[in-house]
């Protein structure tokens with residue numbers, strides 16, 4: 581299988597297909613206080629606070645902060661007025677992801693095609709421009725409160741320039757020098773790009789949204805040996821993975837399933853105003869152990885697993901790797917255990933992953949820190965151990 585990473589995705593995108601995604605342009609969050617949230621993501625996850633837009637730059641309704649790390653761009657937004665639609669969403673859902681935006685060659689054409697394919701309009705095309713170039717965006721509604729924005733860029737606002745520190749759009753100004761940005765450069769967390777973005781939808785709606793991604797965004801069901809419906813005594817969820825053409829992003833869709841205990845997906849929905857939304861973003865690193873060690877030093881709150889996990893994991897993972905002709909896990913086993921990192925293997929190799937606890941007070945959005953060594957799957961072998969850990973957390977929250 582050919583994997584297209586964001587660095588070589590641009591050339592793959594140089595075709596006439598309007599829905600050919602070039603990259604995840606950015607992920608936009610709605611939060612209660614963007615100024616403070618920026619410090620949280622900078623201090624705990626190592627993001628650079630790069631640019632902003634607020635009252636001082638002439639934005640009267642919304643304050644926005646652009647945070648970057650590797651090829652990851654987050655835009656944190658807060659409403660400034662009592663009737664702000666952002667404030668209304670924060671009231672209903674708490675802090676969380678509103679939008680996963682895709683860079684495309686022509687946002688208007690991508691939008692028109694998606695609408696022709698059946699998408700509902702979130703907002704019509706609009707262009708911000710100045711002497712340096714332009715940024716055109718248009719958005720469609722996805723599951724629940726989530727949207728997808730198509731973004732096309734010209735001049736000094738093109739993606740390559742933005743990746744190298746150029747201005748994000750005519751509305752943004754560079755942030756002042758900050759001590760935390762210097763600290764992050766010296767102590768990198770090593771997060772590189774968004775590997776996948778998982779949505780939680782209501783029971784019985786997974787296949788509806790799988791078809792939506794097929795029809796509207798022309799994604800494909802990601803073919804992999806474990807992409808059949810997952811439903812075990814422990815997992816209590818079903819999941820299917822949708823992949824964009826050329827693999828810029830994978831978007832698994834979860835729905836709750838009947839299990840022994842309340843599904844974690846059901847818990848999410850109940851704390852998210854019974855509305856589908858983004859459950860987690862998986863952020864990719866090339867060095868899981870350094871990344872997790874640095875994130876732990878910064879007090880990131882990770883899920884912890886029972887010690888028994890490491891009594892059986894090596895046998896399971898290395899047997900799978902041996903049977904498929906791959907080398908065993910090369911990272912130090914003792915360090916993996918001490919850092920509490922999870923390991924899984926499939927026919928293509930292995931992966932290392934670790935999940936944070938919820939990033940806000942409501943048990944909704946969390947992050948996954950993932951490193952792939954050949955494996956293209958999602959850690960199915962860890963489900964049983966993870967669900968036991970998650971159930972313990974749900975019990976602590978009184979939600980089981």
Ligand SMILES: [Fe+2]
Pocket residue numbers: 776778860862948958
């Ligand atoms: Fe994941």
